[in-house]
Amino acid sequence: MSKKDVAAQESASPFTPKPSQMQREARIYVAGHRGLAGSAIVRALLDSGHSPQSLVLKTHSELDLTCQAEVEAFFEKERPEYVFLAAAKVGGILANDSFPAEFIRDNLLIQSNVIDAAYRHGAKKLLFLGSSCIYPKLAPQPMSEESLLTGPLEPTNEWYAIAKIAGIKMCQAYRRQYNFDAISIMPTNLYGPNDNFDLATSHVLPALIRKFHEAKVSGAKEVVVWGTGRPKREFLYVDDLADAALFLMQNYSAAEIINVGVGEDISIADLAAMISEVVGFEGELVFDKSKPDGTPRKLLDVSRISKLGWQAKTGIKSGLSRTCRWHIENLQD
Numbered sequence: 001m002s003k004k005d006v007a008a009q010e011s012a013s014p015f016t017p018k019p020s021q022m023q024r025e026a027r028i029y030v031a032g033h034r035g036l037a038g039s040a041i042v043r044a045l046l047d048s049g050h051s052p053q054s055l056v057l058k059t060h061s062e063l064d065l066t067c068q069a070e071v072e073a074f075f076e077k078e079r080p081e082y083v084f085l086a087a088a089k090v091g092g093i094l095a096n097d098s099f100p101a102e103f104i105r106d107n108l109l110i111q112s113n114v115i116d117a118a119y120r121h122g123a124k125k126l127l128f129l130g131s132s133c134i135y136p137k138l139a140p141q142p143m144s145e146e147s148l149l150t151g152p153l154e155p156t157n158e159w160y161a162i163a164k165i166a167g168i169k170m171c172q173a174y175r176r177q178y179n180f181d182a183i184s185i186m187p188t189n190l191y192g193p194n195d196n197f198d199l200a201t202s203h204v205l206p207a208l209i210r211k212f213h214e215a216k217v218s219g220a221k222e223v224v225v226w227g228t229g230r231p232k233r234e235f236l237y238v239d240d241l242a243d244a245a246l247f248l249m250q251n252y253s254a255a256e257i258i259n260v261g262v263g264e265d266i267s268i269a270d271l272a273a274m275i276s277e278v279v280g281f282e283g284e285l286v287f288d289k290s291k292p293d294g295t296p297r298k299l300l301d302v303s304r305i306s307k308l309g310w311q312a313k314t315g316i317k318s319g320l321s322r323t324c325r326w327h328i329e330n331l332q333d
Contacts, residue, residue: 029080032087040242066109075117107163142301188261192238226291229269237319261300
């Protein structure tokens, strides 16, 4: 490709789809297939007609993505044509604040190893799963893709956010220098089946589901919720995220990042009240104002993906009911 052709491609409108040829028999690697997002992507691929034999899936014990030698050997052997990079070290405010070194180190290693190996071993396309926490703490709401790098990050999760920003920039750099078709999508807060319900490391929504369920079972009179309850968050059911990931893998090709969300948010207080109702807890909600609130508001501008023709399908109450049911059915003794 000539320099003129490369320049023309880089200047192309991000709203101009570049159809992909991800055939049903194509070899597809889903990194992090046991996690919240990765498992949903696998479900979506199977539901859309891809055979289990076409999916390349490895557990952490089989493939340590922080180890360059293991990743190199994997891509040399398997040669996947398409890569969904959903593997990451993730957690809520407490986990991010307690383990900043692990959050920046592990995520940088995973991203660097997978993106580079995918390019060098001939992958046709890679989708990198970012996060809405990449945007500045006080970014104008709703947060557009242009808000990236325009202000300071939320201190409690800046280590994770910086790693994700580095992943975005790596995808853009490989597209610019090598013409590697790597795209980056920024989902809002995710929830659903296979979420992490560990109170020490989970995000707010699954943590509240577990708290309210345990309170109901034990007959507790109150549930304590961190913070003031005033911050507002946007929540996307994970199967909608997976649907968007497949849609963008087939219909989007540009250096610009693209938000994936529902375009509506809810206060933590209202979320807690809704979960209490769905679970059937009849006690009192108590807000511990000594605990951090985090970012005051996180709502994504989803106009870019809307113009491409995609929108979320699952309402918050329906998604909560499904997630609560999954949590109860998968409780371990």
